[in-house]
Amino acid sequence: MEEKGIEFIRLQFIDIFGVLKSMNITPDELDEALDGKLMFDGSSIDGFARINESDKCLVPDPDTFQIMPWRPTEKGVARMICDVHNPDGTPFEGCPRWNFKRVLREATDMGYEFNVGPEGEFFLFHTDDKGRPTLEIHDKAGYFDLAPIDYGEDARRDIVLTMKQMGFRIEASHHEVAPGQHEIDFKYDEALKTADKWVTFRDVVKNIAKNHCLYATFMPKPFAGENGSAMHCNQSLFKNGENIFHDPNGDYELSETALYYVGGLLRHAKGMTAIANPIINSYKRLRPGYEAPINIAWSNSNRSTLIRIPGRRGKATRVELRSPDPVANPYLIFSVMLKAGLEGIKNQITPPPSVEEDVYCLTAKQRADLDLTYLPRDLYAALKEMENDPLVEEAIGSHCYNRFLEGKYKEWNEYAEQVHRWEMDTYLRKY
Numbered sequence: 001m002e003e004k005g006i007e008f009i010r011l012q013f014i015d016i017f018g019v020l021k022s023m024n025i026t027p028d029e030l031d032e033a034l035d036g037k038l039m040f041d042g043s044s045i046d047g048f049a050r051i052n053e054s055d056k057c058l059v060p061d062p063d064t065f066q067i068m069p070w071r072p073t074e075k076g077v078a079r080m081i082c083d084v085h086n087p088d089g090t091p092f093e094g095c096p097r098w099n100f101k102r103v104l105r106e107a108t109d110m111g112y113e114f115n116v117g118p119e120g121e122f123f124l125f126h127t128d129d130k131g132r133p134t135l136e137i138h139d140k141a142g143y144f145d146l147a148p149i150d151y152g153e154d155a156r157r158d159i160v161l162t163m164k165q166m167g168f169r170i171e172a173s174h175h176e177v178a179p180g181q182h183e184i185d186f187k188y189d190e191a192l193k194t195a196d197k198w199v200t201f202r203d204v205v206k207n208i209a210k211n212h213c214l215y216a217t218f219m220p221k222p223f224a225g226e227n228g229s230a231m232h233c234n235q236s237l238f239k240n241g242e243n244i245f246h247d248p249n250g251d252y253e254l255s256e257t258a259l260y261y262v263g264g265l266l267r268h269a270k271g272m273t274a275i276a277n278p279i280i281n282s283y284k285r286l287r288p289g290y291e292a293p294i295n296i297a298w299s300n301s302n303r304s305t306l307i308r309i310p311g312r313r314g315k316a317t318r319v320e321l322r323s324p325d326p327v328a329n330p331y332l333i334f335s336v337m338l339k340a341g342l343e344g345i346k347n348q349i350t351p352p353p354s355v356e357e358d359v360y361c362l363t364a365k366q367r368a369d370l371d372l373t374y375l376p377r378d379l380y381a382a383l384k385e386m387e388n389d390p391l392v393e394e395a396i397g398s399h400c401y402n403r404f405l406e407g408k409y410k411e412w413n414e415y416a417e418q419v420h421r422w423e424m425d426t427y428l429r430k431y
C-alpha cells in the first residue's frame with residue numbers, strides 16, 4: 001500500500017441477499033482489522049443479526065487485496081473481501097463466505113478441488129442528466145444517434161481492461177442475444193476465488209458503466225419478450241490436478257463421478273431454486289423459449305435443459321448448471337451446488353437418461369414419456385421447495401437458511417399485494 005500510495009481501504013462483504021456492503025478504513029486501522037478487532041453493527045445488515053446480538057467483526061482476507069483501478073491513482077483505493085466473525089473471534093454462522101468455506105472442506109476431505117467458471121450477463125441502460133437509470137438501452141439509442149457511437153461496446157471494452165488489471169483472465173466478451181445485453185466470461189478457478197471474483201466482477205461492471213454514463217443491471221429479466229441474464233455455473237472436480245469428470249471410455253466421455261454429480265444436482269434442483277433464482281423477477285426469466293431452463297433434465301449439449309455438458313473434454317470437461325442468475329449470492333449457490341453434487345457422489349445417484357430434444361417444443365405426451373418435471377414457477381413455490389429439502393439447510397447453515405426464508409417470504413408477500421399493470425390492462429375493461 002505504501003508503494004502504491006493507497007490511502008483508503010474498502011472492506012467488503014456480501015450479505016445473505018447477495019448485496020455488496022463495504023466499510024472504508026485508512027491504512028492506520030489495517031492492523032486492527034487484520035487482527036479481527038474491527039467491529040460493526042450487524043443488526044443494520046439485512047438478515048445478519050438481531051439488535052441484542054449485533055456486534056460483529058470484519059476480518060479481511062489478505063489474498064483478496066486489490067487496487068480499484070477506476071479510483072484516482074493518487075491517494076488510491078484498495079479493497080479486501082472479508083469474513084464476518086463474532087466479537088469472541090469465532091466465525092459468524094450467518095456469513096455466506098465463511099459458510100461456503102465450511103462446505104468446501106467436505107470436498108477437500110474427499111480429496112477434491114472444486115472449480116467453477118461463471119458466465120456473466122448484464123444489461124446496460126442510459127442514464128438521465130441526474131445519473132439515474134432510464135429504461136433506454138444503449139444500442140437502441142445508438143441506432144437513432146447522429147454519430148452512431150455504441151456506448152455499450154466502449155463500456156464493455158473498458159470493463160474487460162479493468163478486470164485484466166485486477167488479475168482476471170478474460171476468456172470471452174460479447175454482445176448477448178437481447179438488445180443492450182452483454183456477456184463477459186472469465187476463466188474458471190478454485191471455487192472460493194471464483195465467488196470472490198464474481199463479487200468483484202459485479203462491482204467493476206457497475207462502476208465502469210457509471211463512468212460511461214450508463215447504468216449496468218444484473219436484474220435477471222428487464223424486458224418481457226427478450227432473453228434474460230444468467231450466471232451459468234460451469235463446474236468440475238479435480239483430484240491431484242486431474243479433472244475427474246473426464247473418462248475417455250465413459251458414456252459421453254464422462255466419468256461415473258460426473259454422472260453421480262449430475263444426479264445429485266438434479267435431485268436437489270427444486271430445493272436449490274430459491275437460492276439460484278432469489279428474486280420475484282428471476283422467475284420471469286425461467287420461461288420457455290429464451291435459452292433458460294424450465295424442466296429438470298440434463299443433456300449433452302442442449303441449451304434448453306437445466307444441465308448441459310458442453311462439448312469440450314479433457315481438462316475442460318464440466319457440468320454447466322444453467323438456472324442460476326446473476327443476482328444469486330455466489331457463496332450460497334456454490335455451497336448448495338457443491339453439497340448436492342457431493343451427495344450424488346456419496347449416494348451414487350444415477351441421473352435419468354439425458355434429454356437431447358428441445359424441451360420447449362415437446363408435446364404433453366412426449367413430456368410425460370420423458371417424465372419431465374418442472375422447476376418451481378415462482379418465488380413462492382421455490383421457497384416451499386426449499387423448505388422441503390433438508391440438504392439446502394445443511395448446505396447454507398441454519399442461520400442463513402432461516403433468515404433467507406424470512407426475508408424472501410416478506411418480499412413475496414409485498415409483491416403479492418400489488419396490483420400489476422398487466423392485471424389492469426387485462427381485466428379492467430373485461431369485467
Ligand code: ADP
Nearest residue numbers: 115117118185186187188234235236315316318
Ligand atoms: P457457453 O458455451 O455456455 O457459452 P462459455 O464459453 O461462455 O460457455 O463459458 C465457459 C466457462 O466454463 C468459462 O468460464 C470457462 O473458464 C469455464 N470452464 C472451462 N473449463 C472448466 C472446468 N474444467 N471447470 C469449471 N469451469 C470450466
Ligand code: MG
Nearest residue numbers: 119183185232
Ligand atoms: Mg457463454
Ligand code: MG
Nearest residue numbers: 119121176183
Ligand atoms: Mg450467454
Ligand code: MG
Nearest residue numbers: 121176227291
Ligand atoms: Mg444468454
Ligand code: MG
Nearest residue numbers: 119232320322
Ligand atoms: Mg453457458
